[in-house]
Amino acid sequence: MFGEYQLRTQFVKVGDTKIHMLEETEELIKYRRDNVRVILKKSRGGFRIVPAPAEGYGVKLLLIDFEERIMIPPRETLYFYLTAPIEAEVLLGDTVVDRFQISCEKYALYGTPEIGAIARYWRSGVYASEPESPGLIRIMITNKTNKWMEMDHVVVYIAGTVMFYSYYRAYYPLVKVEFKSDVPEVNNTGEPPREGLTPSKKPLPLPNFLMRW
Amino acid sequence: MSGSNVLNTTVFSGTLGTAPFGITLLSLIKAGLILVAGFVIAKLIKIQVLKATRNTTYVWIINEETASALYNLILFIALIYSLEEIGILSYKLWGIPLSNLLTAILVFYFSYLLAKKSKDYMLVRAPKSKLPETQVKAKLFYYTVVTVAFFLALSIAGISGELGTLLAAAGITGIVLGFSAQTVVSNFVSGVFMYFDKPLQIGDAVRLRDSSGNILEGIVEDMRILSTRIRQWDGTLVRIPNEKLFNSEIINLQRYPARRTTITVGIAYSADADKAIETILKVLNEEPYVLAKPEPRVYVEDLGNSSVNLVIWAWVPSALWTGQNILRSKYQLLQKIKAALDREGIEIPFPQRVNWFANELRVKVEGKPEEKGEA
Numbered sequence: 152m153f154g155e156y157q158l159r160t161q162f163v164k165v166g167d168t169k170i171h172m173l174e175e176t177e178e179l180i181k182y183r184r185d186n187v188r189v190i191l192k193k194s195r196g197g198f199r200i201v202p203a204p205a206e207g208y209g210v211k212l213l214l215i216d217f218e219e220r221i222m223i224p225p226r227e228t229l230y231f232y233l234t235a236p237i238e239a240e241v242l243l244g245d246t247v248v249d250r251f252q253i254s255c256e257k258y259a260l261y262g263t264p265e266i267g268a269i270a271r272y273w274r275s276g277v278y279a280s281e282p283e284s285p286g287l288i289r290i291m292i293t294n295k296t297n298k299w300m301e302m303d304h305v306v307v308y309i310a311g312t313v314m315f316y317s318y319y320r321a322y323y324p325l326v327k328v329e330f331k332s333d334v335p336e337v338n339n340t341g342e343p344p345r346e347g348l349t350p351s352k353k354p355l356p357l358p359n360f361l362m363r364w
Numbered sequence: 365m366s367g368s369n370v371l372n373t374t375v376f377s378g379t380l381g382t383a384p385f386g387i388t389l390l391s392l393i394k395a396g397l398i399l400v401a402g403f404v405i406a407k408l409i410k411i412q413v414l415k416a417t418r419n420t421t422y423v424w425i426i427n428e429e430t431a432s433a434l435y436n437l438i439l440f441i442a443l444i445y446s447l448e449e450i451g452i453l454s455y456k457l458w459g460i461p462l463s464n465l466l467t468a469i470l471v472f473y474f475s476y477l478l479a480k481k482s483k484d485y486m487l488v489r490a491p492k493s494k495l496p497e498t499q500v501k502a503k504l505f506y507y508t509v510v511t512v513a514f515f516l517a518l519s520i521a522g523i524s525g526e527l528g529t530l531l532a533a534a535g536i537t538g539i540v541l542g543f544s545a546q547t548v549v550s551n552f553v554s555g556v557f558m559y560f561d562k563p564l565q566i567g568d569a570v571r572l573r574d575s576s577g578n579i580l581e582g583i584v585e586d587m588r589i590l591s592t593r594i595r596q597w598d599g600t601l602v603r604i605p606n607e608k609l610f611n612s613e614i615i616n617l618q619r620y621p622a623r624r625t626t627i628t629v630g631i632a633y634s635a636d637a638d639k640a641i642e643t644i645l646k647v648l649n650e651e652p653y654v655l656a657k658p659e660p661r662v663y664v665e666d667l668g669n670s671s672v673n674l675v676i677w678a679w680v681p682s683a684l685w686t687g688q689n690i691l692r693s694k695y696q697l698l699q700k701i702k703a704a705l706d707r708e709g710i711e712i713p714f715p716q717r718v719n720w721f722a723n724e725l726r727v728k729v730e731g732k733p734e735e736k737g738e739a
Contacts, residue, residue, distance in 0.1 A: 190546070208681075214657075244731045256652035257652055257655035257656050258653065258655055258656070258681060259655050259656040260621065260622040260655050260679060261657075261658055264620050264621070264622055264679075265620055267622065269655070269681045269683075272655075272657065331407075
């Protein structure tokens, strides 16, 4: 699914999406995905299919509702996994040839209608180990307060984030949620959630995010 | 007598009569040389700047316009020096020394250029999210600098003394003109109020309804002192005087990130309303551009003459529910609702009326001519 491919006649399946590469002549290759058609001139290098954050029509936040609420005791840390929506990019060098959805596309208003923001929406169970899903996000919650804290959703800043991948799966960077007060602070660390994963690009620093709602 | 003295002899006494300018051949040659040197330097600098425009990323400053401005500046300075050389600058025009007049023009022209370039710089440097606000600020800055430069130039030219008289005269003239230019003033004042009131900004999608009920919808392209320009969805540009805009009902379609859309669907009285609601909710939940939060809702709103009217309340991203985007959001959604209701066998009825007749109605059915023959 994700990884590097040679520029030759072949068929690649990414999620439910099919990509066809067809050698038209000795030097031309036709790229085809749904209604997208691109003619490529053959070259030595190949093309890459890498995961991309689920920005959809151009949103910056990802809102994931938990199917079960989480309670964290005071001064404790908890790691867990959530499934997450992802997109895929087809790259020639650093140039994006195509980008498409792998997961179902849905949005939600995060905050109030006056000062909120539109976020990509997803609903996920809470898993202690990696569940079966093309897109995953690993969360580390630290409760630095002296009382139990509750969480039923997380909002992560994802615009332009690096992604990590193995052949079958895409991962968002490790997300750290810290309770110093009642308002948790969410940090997209840009670090891989586990070892042995390939980054989609060079990580860039992303702003910390205060989850007010 | 030395050669230079000979050259310094007035040569225009014959042609200029009394030779009031006192121009000598030497000063004339010097003036000519200054002009030529100025022209050559101006040309060289212009060529260099034009060359630089091909490679630079600072196109907002290094461009053809800057090259021409520098060219004009050098030529103008050369002209002043050459006029000074032939001694013309000490002469007066309408009682103002020519030197003062030219300096005043120079100061005004370059203040204007500076203001214009600064405005461009502010716009180029502005982040996209702050562009509309920066556009207004840049214009205010531009007009302020130009106004200050205008009065500074008047002062340099030595007419600031007369300025008081001029302003007093302007005051009286203003009253007279005020009556004749009421619309202009009104537009200007409305423009100022609109700036502080901020009902709309450049880049906003708006719907305007004037006092006659005419509706206009589009994107705010520009807000000027006297008028506002709106690009309608069909690609045409409308200029609206600020006074008219100020008195219009303005609906800003994108002020907030999300807004609620209301769609009414009529179903037949014989159809199962619960099933229809369930079917519509399923379509809404599958539709990407209908927000999951706040949740969409469907109710029976009205028992109409011909149909049971269901109302759909769906929150949508404001940016995707205007202009061309409606094609892939609202219209697509309506199409999907229609298809889903059709699939479930839920009828969307035509208007219908039941007529009752006071007396029993006799209906005579005429057969076809051949049938008559058979009978």
